[in-house]
Amino acid sequence: MAGKNIDKIPEPTLRRLPWYLSNVKLMRERGETYVSSTQISKEINIDASQIAKDLSYVAITGRTRVGYNIDLLIQVLEDFLGFTCIHRAYLFGVGSLGGALLRDTGLKQFGLEIVGAFDVNPELVGTEINGIPIFHTDEAEQRVKESGVNIGVLTVPINIAQEVTDRMVEAGMKAIWNFTPFRIRVPEKIVVQNTSLYAHLAVMFNRLNETIK
Numbered sequence: 001m002a003g004k005n006i007d008k009i010p011e012p013t014l015r016r017l018p019w020y021l022s023n024v025k026l027m028r029e030r031g032e033t034y035v036s037s038t039q040i041s042k043e044i045n046i047d048a049s050q051i052a053k054d055l056s057y058v059a060i061t062g063r064t065r066v067g068y069n070i071d072l073l074i075q076v077l078e079d080f081l082g083f084t085c086i087h088r089a090y091l092f093g094v095g096s097l098g099g100a101l102l103r104d105t106g107l108k109q110f111g112l113e114i115v116g117a118f119d120v121n122p123e124l125v126g127t128e129i130n131g132i133p134i135f136h137t138d139e140a141e142q143r144v145k146e147s148g149v150n151i152g153v154l155t156v157p158i159n160i161a162q163e164v165t166d167r168m169v170e171a172g173m174k175a176i177w178n179f180t181p182f183r184i185r186v187p188e189k190i191v192v193q194n195t196s197l198y199a200h201l202a203v204m205f206n207r208l209n210e211t212i213k
């Protein structure tokens, strides 16, 4: 079963793997040394065969009936997901959302370190949040080029999302984590990940309405 699956890993699998990781870590805290896909399935209510299939993308071998060595599974998942190596990023737009991301200590545990931020607000430029320096956006191009940082977090107002994106790409960014609701356009090969908290809210409200009908 180990690493036999050589196809491109599907996005839903990539989104489930961190979830398995968190729960497997919890199981280790409870003293488990081996864990099977059936056990993980009971914890998170996902079909065991789906879990086994997802884990087949990761280079780990489980033992029939016993399951996976828990320490090894955690290590392999963390490596596979890129959480063990730190990816450095710059954040653009230190408003209510950008500021919250700078204050979040959880990102680093998932392999993302925001090393600096850019804004145009003179009250913010020259200050820092959580030890992260805030520079003027006009310095972005030079700082990105000099640092070799290739991930940008986009938290600027929607009306300038494309303009700031263009500057990020020009400076050499290779991946953009886009929190704005704007569908930014980028050249081929630039990775864009759009993230919205509100999209999940709509699902929750809809399901809630169904249960209280």
Ligand SMILES: NC(=O)c1ccc[n+]([C@@H]2O[C@H](COP(=O)([O-])OP(=O)(O)OC[C@H]3O[C@@H](n4cnc5c(N)ncnc54)[C@H](O)[C@@H]3O)[C@@H](O)[C@H]2O)c1
Pocket: 092, 093, 094, 095, 096, 097, 098, 118, 119, 120, 121, 137, 154, 155, 156, 157, 158, 160, 164, 178, 179, 180, 181, 195, 196, 197, 198
């Ligand atoms: N994805 C989500 O779940 C989610 C949640 C909240 C907000 N948002 C989006 O995130 C963005 C920011 O929201 P907010 O509430 O933090 O807004 P905000 O107005 O509080 O912050 C925007 C910040 O961007 C700065 N800015 C303006 N022009 C800039 C430039 N050229 N370069 C760098 N910084 C610049 C502003 O000075 C300000 O500090 C918006 O597009 C909003 O729609 C998304």
